[in-house]
Amino acid sequence: MNINTYDCGSVKHxxxxxxxxxxxNRLKILCSLGLECRPVSDIIESTELSQTNxxxxxxxxxxxxxxKPERKxxxxYYCLPDPELLRLLGDFRHWLEEHQKEKTVV
Amino acid sequence: MNINTYDCGSVKHxxxxxxxxxxxNRLKILCSLGLECRPVSDIIESTELSQTNxxxxxxxxxxxxxxKPERKxxxxYYCLPDPELLRLLGDFRHWLEEHQKEKTVV
DNA sequence: CAATCATATGTGTTAATATTCATATGTGTA
DNA sequence: TACACATATGAATATTAACACATATGATTG
Known part of the structure:
Protein backbone atom coordinates (compact mmCIF):
# COMPACT_ATOMS: atom_id res chain seq x y z
CA MET A 1 0.00 0.00 0.00
CA ASN A 2 1.22 3.42 -0.86
CA ILE A 3 1.95 5.96 1.85
CA ASN A 4 -0.48 8.37 0.26
CA THR A 5 -3.33 5.92 0.26
CA TYR A 6 -6.30 7.34 2.07
CA ASP A 7 -7.62 5.22 4.88
CA CYS A 8 -11.32 4.63 4.44
CA GLY A 9 -11.46 2.33 7.42
CA SER A 10 -13.48 -0.75 6.92
CA VAL A 11 -14.58 -0.41 3.34
CA LYS A 12 -17.06 -3.17 3.97
CA HIS A 13 -18.96 -1.33 6.68
CA ASN A 25 -37.25 4.63 -1.41
CA ARG A 26 -35.18 4.08 1.70
CA LEU A 27 -33.88 7.61 1.41
CA LYS A 28 -37.44 8.83 1.04
CA ILE A 29 -38.37 6.97 4.18
CA LEU A 30 -35.52 8.45 6.17
CA CYS A 31 -36.34 11.92 4.96
CA SER A 32 -40.02 11.51 5.60
CA LEU A 33 -39.19 10.58 9.17
CA GLY A 34 -37.02 13.61 9.69
CA LEU A 35 -36.68 14.27 13.39
CA GLU A 36 -40.07 12.88 14.29
CA CYS A 37 -41.28 9.43 15.20
CA ARG A 38 -44.02 8.20 12.91
CA PRO A 39 -46.15 5.09 12.59
CA VAL A 40 -45.67 2.93 9.53
CA SER A 41 -49.04 3.98 8.16
CA ASP A 42 -47.75 7.56 8.02
CA ILE A 43 -44.68 6.50 6.14
CA ILE A 44 -46.76 4.52 3.69
CA GLU A 45 -48.91 7.55 3.08
CA SER A 46 -46.12 10.07 2.62
CA THR A 47 -43.95 7.85 0.45
CA GLU A 48 -46.84 6.40 -1.54
CA LEU A 49 -45.26 2.98 -1.44
CA SER A 50 -47.01 -0.32 -0.82
CA GLN A 51 -47.26 -1.59 2.74
CA THR A 52 -45.14 -4.60 1.92
CA ASN A 53 -42.49 -2.49 0.33
CA LYS A 68 -35.66 2.35 15.69
CA PRO A 69 -39.17 0.92 16.17
CA GLU A 70 -41.24 1.68 19.21
CA ARG A 71 -44.61 0.11 19.75
CA LYS A 72 -47.46 2.29 20.91
CA TYR A 77 -43.52 4.20 15.52
CA TYR A 78 -40.23 4.52 13.73
CA CYS A 79 -37.62 7.19 14.34
CA LEU A 80 -33.99 7.94 13.69
CA PRO A 81 -32.04 7.09 16.83
CA ASP A 82 -29.28 9.40 15.66
CA PRO A 83 -30.42 12.55 13.86
CA GLU A 84 -26.80 13.28 13.06
CA LEU A 85 -27.43 11.07 10.06
CA LEU A 86 -29.65 13.76 8.61
CA ARG A 87 -26.79 16.22 8.86
CA LEU A 88 -24.53 13.86 6.97
CA LEU A 89 -27.14 13.47 4.27
CA GLY A 90 -27.38 17.24 4.10
CA ASP A 91 -23.63 17.50 3.71
CA PHE A 92 -23.71 15.12 0.80
CA ARG A 93 -26.56 16.91 -0.82
CA HIS A 94 -24.71 20.17 -0.44
CA TRP A 95 -21.55 18.68 -1.89
CA LEU A 96 -23.53 17.31 -4.77
CA GLU A 97 -24.87 20.74 -5.63
CA GLU A 98 -21.43 22.33 -5.52
CA HIS A 99 -19.97 19.48 -7.46
CA GLN A 100 -22.57 19.84 -10.19
CA LYS A 101 -21.76 23.53 -10.53
CA GLU A 102 -18.06 22.79 -10.94
CA LYS A 103 -18.75 20.22 -13.60
CA THR A 104 -20.68 22.73 -15.69
CA VAL A 105 -17.90 25.28 -15.22
CA VAL A 106 -15.18 22.82 -16.14
CA MET B 1 -46.14 16.36 3.09
CA ASN B 2 -45.73 17.00 6.76
CA ILE B 3 -44.13 20.20 7.97
CA ASN B 4 -41.55 18.19 9.86
CA THR B 5 -40.50 16.24 6.84
CA TYR B 6 -36.81 16.65 6.24
CA ASP B 7 -35.86 17.88 2.82
CA CYS B 8 -33.31 15.57 1.26
CA GLY B 9 -33.32 17.51 -1.95
CA SER B 10 -33.36 15.42 -5.04
CA VAL B 11 -33.51 11.93 -3.63
CA LYS B 12 -32.65 10.64 -7.06
CA HIS B 13 -29.32 12.40 -7.31
CA ASN B 25 -14.39 -2.03 -4.98
CA ARG B 26 -15.25 1.46 -6.08
CA LEU B 27 -14.68 2.68 -2.54
CA LYS B 28 -11.36 0.90 -2.54
CA ILE B 29 -10.44 2.65 -5.75
CA LEU B 30 -11.35 6.07 -4.39
CA CYS B 31 -9.42 5.44 -1.21
CA SER B 32 -6.43 4.07 -3.04
CA LEU B 33 -6.33 7.27 -5.06
CA GLY B 34 -6.41 9.47 -2.02
CA LEU B 35 -5.10 12.90 -2.92
CA GLU B 36 -2.75 11.66 -5.60
CA CYS B 37 -3.15 11.01 -9.28
CA ARG B 38 -2.31 7.44 -10.21
CA PRO B 39 -2.19 5.41 -13.39
CA VAL B 40 -4.66 2.59 -13.75
CA SER B 41 -1.91 0.01 -13.37
CA ASP B 42 -1.26 1.37 -9.87
CA ILE B 43 -4.91 1.07 -8.98
CA ILE B 44 -5.02 -2.48 -10.26
CA GLU B 45 -2.04 -3.34 -8.13
CA SER B 46 -3.22 -1.75 -4.91
CA THR B 47 -6.79 -3.03 -5.16
CA GLU B 48 -5.83 -6.46 -6.47
CA LEU B 49 -8.73 -6.40 -8.88
CA SER B 50 -8.69 -7.50 -12.50
CA GLN B 51 -7.86 -4.95 -15.14
CA THR B 52 -11.30 -5.26 -16.70
CA ASN B 53 -12.99 -4.80 -13.40
CA LYS B 68 -10.91 12.56 -13.63
CA PRO B 69 -8.63 10.89 -16.18
CA GLU B 70 -5.53 12.56 -17.52
CA ARG B 71 -3.39 10.98 -20.15
CA LYS B 72 0.37 11.02 -19.75
CA TYR B 77 -3.75 8.94 -14.55
CA TYR B 78 -6.86 9.15 -12.47
CA CYS B 79 -7.46 11.57 -9.62
CA LEU B 80 -10.25 13.00 -7.52
CA PRO B 81 -11.18 16.39 -8.91
CA ASP B 82 -12.70 17.29 -5.56
CA PRO B 83 -10.84 15.93 -2.53
CA GLU B 84 -13.66 17.20 -0.37
CA LEU B 85 -15.25 13.89 -1.18
CA LEU B 86 -12.64 12.18 0.97
CA ARG B 87 -13.63 14.36 3.89
CA LEU B 88 -17.25 13.35 3.46
CA LEU B 89 -16.26 9.71 3.40
CA GLY B 90 -14.27 10.30 6.56
CA ASP B 91 -17.30 11.90 8.21
CA PHE B 92 -19.38 8.86 7.42
CA ARG B 93 -16.75 6.51 8.65
CA HIS B 94 -16.51 8.48 11.86
CA TRP B 95 -20.26 8.48 12.30
CA LEU B 96 -20.32 4.76 11.68
CA GLU B 97 -17.84 4.17 14.46
CA GLU B 98 -19.77 6.31 16.92
CA HIS B 99 -22.99 4.74 15.84
CA GLN B 100 -21.66 1.24 16.41
CA LYS B 101 -20.61 2.21 19.93
CA GLU B 102 -24.08 3.49 20.73
CA LYS B 103 -25.67 0.34 19.47
CA THR B 104 -23.60 -1.80 21.79
CA VAL B 105 -24.41 0.51 24.71
CA VAL B 106 -28.11 0.47 23.97
C1' DC C 1 -63.00 -14.91 21.93
C1' DA C 2 -64.30 -13.21 17.37
C1' DA C 3 -63.45 -9.50 14.34
C1' DT C 4 -60.64 -5.92 12.73
C1' DC C 5 -56.67 -3.05 12.14
C1' DA C 6 -51.46 -2.39 11.92
C1' DT C 7 -47.40 -4.42 10.63
C1' DA C 8 -44.27 -8.29 9.42
C1' DT C 9 -42.70 -12.33 6.85
C1' DG C 10 -42.03 -16.17 3.20
C1' DT C 11 -41.89 -17.16 -1.53
C1' DG C 12 -41.45 -16.38 -6.32
C1' DT C 13 -40.48 -13.24 -10.17
C1' DT C 14 -38.09 -9.68 -12.33
C1' DA C 15 -34.73 -6.11 -12.90
C1' DA C 16 -30.21 -4.26 -11.96
C1' DT C 17 -25.40 -4.84 -11.25
C1' DA C 18 -20.84 -6.97 -10.95
C1' DT C 19 -17.68 -9.99 -13.04
C1' DT C 20 -15.18 -12.42 -16.58
C1' DC C 21 -13.54 -13.47 -21.26
C1' DA C 22 -12.24 -12.05 -25.59
C1' DT C 23 -11.00 -8.36 -28.20
C1' DA C 24 -10.37 -3.52 -29.60
C1' DT C 25 -8.13 1.04 -29.27
C1' DG C 26 -4.54 4.08 -28.47
C1' DT C 27 0.53 5.16 -27.37
C1' DG C 28 5.52 4.68 -27.41
C1' DT C 29 9.52 2.54 -29.56
C1' DA C 30 12.61 -0.41 -32.29
C1' DT D 1 5.46 -0.35 -39.95
C1' DA D 2 5.49 -3.86 -36.54
C1' DC D 3 5.47 -4.89 -31.88
C1' DA D 4 4.70 -4.31 -26.93
C1' DC D 5 2.30 -2.14 -23.38
C1' DA D 6 -1.74 0.47 -21.09
C1' DT D 7 -6.43 0.88 -20.98
C1' DA D 8 -11.23 0.46 -22.75
C1' DT D 9 -15.24 -1.93 -24.54
C1' DG D 10 -18.85 -5.62 -25.92
C1' DA D 11 -21.09 -9.76 -24.95
C1' DA D 12 -22.30 -13.50 -21.80
C1' DT D 13 -23.01 -15.03 -17.25
C1' DA D 14 -23.62 -14.80 -12.27
C1' DT D 15 -25.18 -12.50 -8.30
C1' DT D 16 -27.99 -9.54 -5.83
C1' DA D 17 -31.76 -6.76 -4.64
C1' DA D 18 -36.48 -4.82 -5.21
C1' DC D 19 -41.14 -5.73 -5.50
C1' DA D 20 -45.79 -8.06 -5.33
C1' DC D 21 -48.85 -11.54 -3.58
C1' DA D 22 -50.54 -14.22 -0.04
C1' DT D 23 -50.50 -15.00 4.61
C1' DA D 24 -49.08 -14.66 9.50
C1' DT D 25 -48.60 -12.19 13.91
C1' DG D 26 -49.77 -9.07 17.40
C1' DA D 27 -52.82 -5.51 19.40
C1' DT D 28 -57.52 -3.26 20.15
C1' DT D 29 -62.47 -3.35 20.56
C1' DG D 30 -66.88 -5.19 20.84
Whole structure:
Protein backbone atom coordinates (compact mmCIF):
# COMPACT_ATOMS: atom_id res chain seq x y z
CA MET A 1 0.00 0.00 0.00
CA ASN A 2 1.22 3.42 -0.86
CA ILE A 3 1.95 5.96 1.85
CA ASN A 4 -0.48 8.37 0.26
CA THR A 5 -3.33 5.92 0.26
CA TYR A 6 -6.30 7.34 2.07
CA ASP A 7 -7.62 5.22 4.88
CA CYS A 8 -11.32 4.63 4.44
CA GLY A 9 -11.46 2.33 7.42
CA SER A 10 -13.48 -0.75 6.92
CA VAL A 11 -14.58 -0.41 3.34
CA LYS A 12 -17.06 -3.17 3.97
CA HIS A 13 -18.96 -1.33 6.68
CA UNK A 14 -18.93 1.89 4.72
CA UNK A 15 -20.23 0.21 1.62
CA UNK A 16 -23.06 -1.53 3.41
CA UNK A 17 -24.10 1.80 4.86
CA UNK A 18 -24.03 3.40 1.44
CA UNK A 19 -25.90 0.48 -0.01
CA UNK A 20 -28.71 1.17 2.42
CA UNK A 21 -28.73 4.82 1.48
CA UNK A 22 -28.52 4.08 -2.22
CA UNK A 23 -32.11 2.95 -2.45
CA UNK A 24 -34.29 5.94 -3.36
CA ASN A 25 -37.25 4.63 -1.41
CA ARG A 26 -35.18 4.08 1.70
CA LEU A 27 -33.88 7.61 1.41
CA LYS A 28 -37.44 8.83 1.04
CA ILE A 29 -38.37 6.97 4.18
CA LEU A 30 -35.52 8.45 6.17
CA CYS A 31 -36.34 11.92 4.96
CA SER A 32 -40.02 11.51 5.60
CA LEU A 33 -39.19 10.58 9.17
CA GLY A 34 -37.02 13.61 9.69
CA LEU A 35 -36.68 14.27 13.39
CA GLU A 36 -40.07 12.88 14.29
CA CYS A 37 -41.28 9.43 15.20
CA ARG A 38 -44.02 8.20 12.91
CA PRO A 39 -46.15 5.09 12.59
CA VAL A 40 -45.67 2.93 9.53
CA SER A 41 -49.04 3.98 8.16
CA ASP A 42 -47.75 7.56 8.02
CA ILE A 43 -44.68 6.50 6.14
CA ILE A 44 -46.76 4.52 3.69
CA GLU A 45 -48.91 7.55 3.08
CA SER A 46 -46.12 10.07 2.62
CA THR A 47 -43.95 7.85 0.45
CA GLU A 48 -46.84 6.40 -1.54
CA LEU A 49 -45.26 2.98 -1.44
CA SER A 50 -47.01 -0.32 -0.82
CA GLN A 51 -47.26 -1.59 2.74
CA THR A 52 -45.14 -4.60 1.92
CA ASN A 53 -42.49 -2.49 0.33
CA UNK A 54 -42.28 -0.03 3.21
CA UNK A 55 -42.08 -2.90 5.65
CA UNK A 56 -39.35 -4.47 3.55
CA UNK A 57 -37.22 -1.34 3.57
CA UNK A 58 -37.91 -0.59 7.21
CA UNK A 59 -36.58 -3.98 8.07
CA UNK A 60 -33.32 -3.27 6.26
CA UNK A 61 -32.97 0.09 7.97
CA UNK A 62 -33.94 -1.36 11.33
CA UNK A 63 -31.45 -4.20 11.15
CA UNK A 64 -28.72 -1.69 10.37
CA UNK A 65 -29.79 0.45 13.31
CA UNK A 66 -30.64 3.42 11.13
CA UNK A 67 -34.20 3.51 12.42
CA LYS A 68 -35.66 2.35 15.69
CA PRO A 69 -39.17 0.92 16.17
CA GLU A 70 -41.24 1.68 19.21
CA ARG A 71 -44.61 0.11 19.75
CA LYS A 72 -47.46 2.29 20.91
CA UNK A 73 -50.61 0.24 21.12
CA UNK A 74 -51.42 -1.22 17.77
CA UNK A 75 -49.02 1.14 16.03
CA UNK A 76 -45.30 0.90 15.63
CA TYR A 77 -43.52 4.20 15.52
CA TYR A 78 -40.23 4.52 13.73
CA CYS A 79 -37.62 7.19 14.34
CA LEU A 80 -33.99 7.94 13.69
CA PRO A 81 -32.04 7.09 16.83
CA ASP A 82 -29.28 9.40 15.66
CA PRO A 83 -30.42 12.55 13.86
CA GLU A 84 -26.80 13.28 13.06
CA LEU A 85 -27.43 11.07 10.06
CA LEU A 86 -29.65 13.76 8.61
CA ARG A 87 -26.79 16.22 8.86
CA LEU A 88 -24.53 13.86 6.97
CA LEU A 89 -27.14 13.47 4.27
CA GLY A 90 -27.38 17.24 4.10
CA ASP A 91 -23.63 17.50 3.71
CA PHE A 92 -23.71 15.12 0.80
CA ARG A 93 -26.56 16.91 -0.82
CA HIS A 94 -24.71 20.17 -0.44
CA TRP A 95 -21.55 18.68 -1.89
CA LEU A 96 -23.53 17.31 -4.77
CA GLU A 97 -24.87 20.74 -5.63
CA GLU A 98 -21.43 22.33 -5.52
CA HIS A 99 -19.97 19.48 -7.46
CA GLN A 100 -22.57 19.84 -10.19
CA LYS A 101 -21.76 23.53 -10.53
CA GLU A 102 -18.06 22.79 -10.94
CA LYS A 103 -18.75 20.22 -13.60
CA THR A 104 -20.68 22.73 -15.69
CA VAL A 105 -17.90 25.28 -15.22
CA VAL A 106 -15.18 22.82 -16.14
CA MET B 1 -46.14 16.36 3.09
CA ASN B 2 -45.73 17.00 6.76
CA ILE B 3 -44.13 20.20 7.97
CA ASN B 4 -41.55 18.19 9.86
CA THR B 5 -40.50 16.24 6.84
CA TYR B 6 -36.81 16.65 6.24
CA ASP B 7 -35.86 17.88 2.82
CA CYS B 8 -33.31 15.57 1.26
CA GLY B 9 -33.32 17.51 -1.95
CA SER B 10 -33.36 15.42 -5.04
CA VAL B 11 -33.51 11.93 -3.63
CA LYS B 12 -32.65 10.64 -7.06
CA HIS B 13 -29.32 12.40 -7.31
CA UNK B 14 -28.41 11.49 -3.77
CA UNK B 15 -29.23 7.86 -4.30
CA UNK B 16 -27.22 7.59 -7.49
CA UNK B 17 -24.25 9.06 -5.67
CA UNK B 18 -24.67 6.58 -2.84
CA UNK B 19 -25.08 3.77 -5.31
CA UNK B 20 -21.66 4.60 -6.70
CA UNK B 21 -20.17 4.64 -3.24
CA UNK B 22 -21.96 1.46 -2.22
CA UNK B 23 -19.70 -0.76 -4.27
CA UNK B 24 -16.81 -1.91 -2.07
CA ASN B 25 -14.39 -2.03 -4.98
CA ARG B 26 -15.25 1.46 -6.08
CA LEU B 27 -14.68 2.68 -2.54
CA LYS B 28 -11.36 0.90 -2.54
CA ILE B 29 -10.44 2.65 -5.75
CA LEU B 30 -11.35 6.07 -4.39
CA CYS B 31 -9.42 5.44 -1.21
CA SER B 32 -6.43 4.07 -3.04
CA LEU B 33 -6.33 7.27 -5.06
CA GLY B 34 -6.41 9.47 -2.02
CA LEU B 35 -5.10 12.90 -2.92
CA GLU B 36 -2.75 11.66 -5.60
CA CYS B 37 -3.15 11.01 -9.28
CA ARG B 38 -2.31 7.44 -10.21
CA PRO B 39 -2.19 5.41 -13.39
CA VAL B 40 -4.66 2.59 -13.75
CA SER B 41 -1.91 0.01 -13.37
CA ASP B 42 -1.26 1.37 -9.87
CA ILE B 43 -4.91 1.07 -8.98
CA ILE B 44 -5.02 -2.48 -10.26
CA GLU B 45 -2.04 -3.34 -8.13
CA SER B 46 -3.22 -1.75 -4.91
CA THR B 47 -6.79 -3.03 -5.16
CA GLU B 48 -5.83 -6.46 -6.47
CA LEU B 49 -8.73 -6.40 -8.88
CA SER B 50 -8.69 -7.50 -12.50
CA GLN B 51 -7.86 -4.95 -15.14
CA THR B 52 -11.30 -5.26 -16.70
CA ASN B 53 -12.99 -4.80 -13.40
CA UNK B 54 -11.00 -1.73 -12.46
CA UNK B 55 -11.68 -0.26 -15.85
CA UNK B 56 -15.37 -0.98 -15.45
CA UNK B 57 -15.60 0.78 -12.10
CA UNK B 58 -13.42 3.65 -13.22
CA UNK B 59 -15.83 4.28 -16.02
CA UNK B 60 -18.73 4.51 -13.60
CA UNK B 61 -16.83 6.90 -11.36
CA UNK B 62 -15.58 8.90 -14.32
CA UNK B 63 -19.03 9.32 -15.84
CA UNK B 64 -20.29 10.60 -12.51
CA UNK B 65 -17.40 13.03 -12.30
CA UNK B 66 -16.00 11.47 -9.15
CA UNK B 67 -12.65 10.81 -10.79
CA LYS B 68 -10.91 12.56 -13.63
CA PRO B 69 -8.63 10.89 -16.18
CA GLU B 70 -5.53 12.56 -17.52
CA ARG B 71 -3.39 10.98 -20.15
CA LYS B 72 0.37 11.02 -19.75
CA UNK B 73 1.97 9.16 -22.60
CA UNK B 74 0.76 5.61 -22.66
CA UNK B 75 -0.62 5.93 -19.13
CA UNK B 76 -3.88 7.38 -17.96
CA TYR B 77 -3.75 8.94 -14.55
CA TYR B 78 -6.86 9.15 -12.47
CA CYS B 79 -7.46 11.57 -9.62
CA LEU B 80 -10.25 13.00 -7.52
CA PRO B 81 -11.18 16.39 -8.91
CA ASP B 82 -12.70 17.29 -5.56
CA PRO B 83 -10.84 15.93 -2.53
CA GLU B 84 -13.66 17.20 -0.37
CA LEU B 85 -15.25 13.89 -1.18
CA LEU B 86 -12.64 12.18 0.97
CA ARG B 87 -13.63 14.36 3.89
CA LEU B 88 -17.25 13.35 3.46
CA LEU B 89 -16.26 9.71 3.40
CA GLY B 90 -14.27 10.30 6.56
CA ASP B 91 -17.30 11.90 8.21
CA PHE B 92 -19.38 8.86 7.42
CA ARG B 93 -16.75 6.51 8.65
CA HIS B 94 -16.51 8.48 11.86
CA TRP B 95 -20.26 8.48 12.30
CA LEU B 96 -20.32 4.76 11.68
CA GLU B 97 -17.84 4.17 14.46
CA GLU B 98 -19.77 6.31 16.92
CA HIS B 99 -22.99 4.74 15.84
CA GLN B 100 -21.66 1.24 16.41
CA LYS B 101 -20.61 2.21 19.93
CA GLU B 102 -24.08 3.49 20.73
CA LYS B 103 -25.67 0.34 19.47
CA THR B 104 -23.60 -1.80 21.79
CA VAL B 105 -24.41 0.51 24.71
CA VAL B 106 -28.11 0.47 23.97
C1' DC C 1 -63.00 -14.91 21.93
C1' DA C 2 -64.30 -13.21 17.37
C1' DA C 3 -63.45 -9.50 14.34
C1' DT C 4 -60.64 -5.92 12.73
C1' DC C 5 -56.67 -3.05 12.14
C1' DA C 6 -51.46 -2.39 11.92
C1' DT C 7 -47.40 -4.42 10.63
C1' DA C 8 -44.27 -8.29 9.42
C1' DT C 9 -42.70 -12.33 6.85
C1' DG C 10 -42.03 -16.17 3.20
C1' DT C 11 -41.89 -17.16 -1.53
C1' DG C 12 -41.45 -16.38 -6.32
C1' DT C 13 -40.48 -13.24 -10.17
C1' DT C 14 -38.09 -9.68 -12.33
C1' DA C 15 -34.73 -6.11 -12.90
C1' DA C 16 -30.21 -4.26 -11.96
C1' DT C 17 -25.40 -4.84 -11.25
C1' DA C 18 -20.84 -6.97 -10.95
C1' DT C 19 -17.68 -9.99 -13.04
C1' DT C 20 -15.18 -12.42 -16.58
C1' DC C 21 -13.54 -13.47 -21.26
C1' DA C 22 -12.24 -12.05 -25.59
C1' DT C 23 -11.00 -8.36 -28.20
C1' DA C 24 -10.37 -3.52 -29.60
C1' DT C 25 -8.13 1.04 -29.27
C1' DG C 26 -4.54 4.08 -28.47
C1' DT C 27 0.53 5.16 -27.37
C1' DG C 28 5.52 4.68 -27.41
C1' DT C 29 9.52 2.54 -29.56
C1' DA C 30 12.61 -0.41 -32.29
C1' DT D 1 5.46 -0.35 -39.95
C1' DA D 2 5.49 -3.86 -36.54
C1' DC D 3 5.47 -4.89 -31.88
C1' DA D 4 4.70 -4.31 -26.93
C1' DC D 5 2.30 -2.14 -23.38
C1' DA D 6 -1.74 0.47 -21.09
C1' DT D 7 -6.43 0.88 -20.98
C1' DA D 8 -11.23 0.46 -22.75
C1' DT D 9 -15.24 -1.93 -24.54
C1' DG D 10 -18.85 -5.62 -25.92
C1' DA D 11 -21.09 -9.76 -24.95
C1' DA D 12 -22.30 -13.50 -21.80
C1' DT D 13 -23.01 -15.03 -17.25
C1' DA D 14 -23.62 -14.80 -12.27
C1' DT D 15 -25.18 -12.50 -8.30
C1' DT D 16 -27.99 -9.54 -5.83
C1' DA D 17 -31.76 -6.76 -4.64
C1' DA D 18 -36.48 -4.82 -5.21
C1' DC D 19 -41.14 -5.73 -5.50
C1' DA D 20 -45.79 -8.06 -5.33
C1' DC D 21 -48.85 -11.54 -3.58
C1' DA D 22 -50.54 -14.22 -0.04
C1' DT D 23 -50.50 -15.00 4.61
C1' DA D 24 -49.08 -14.66 9.50
C1' DT D 25 -48.60 -12.19 13.91
C1' DG D 26 -49.77 -9.07 17.40
C1' DA D 27 -52.82 -5.51 19.40
C1' DT D 28 -57.52 -3.26 20.15
C1' DT D 29 -62.47 -3.35 20.56
C1' DG D 30 -66.88 -5.19 20.84
Missing amino acids: LSTLFKLLAEP VSFHLRALREAGLV GAFI | LSTLFKLLAEP VSFHLRALREAGLV GAFI
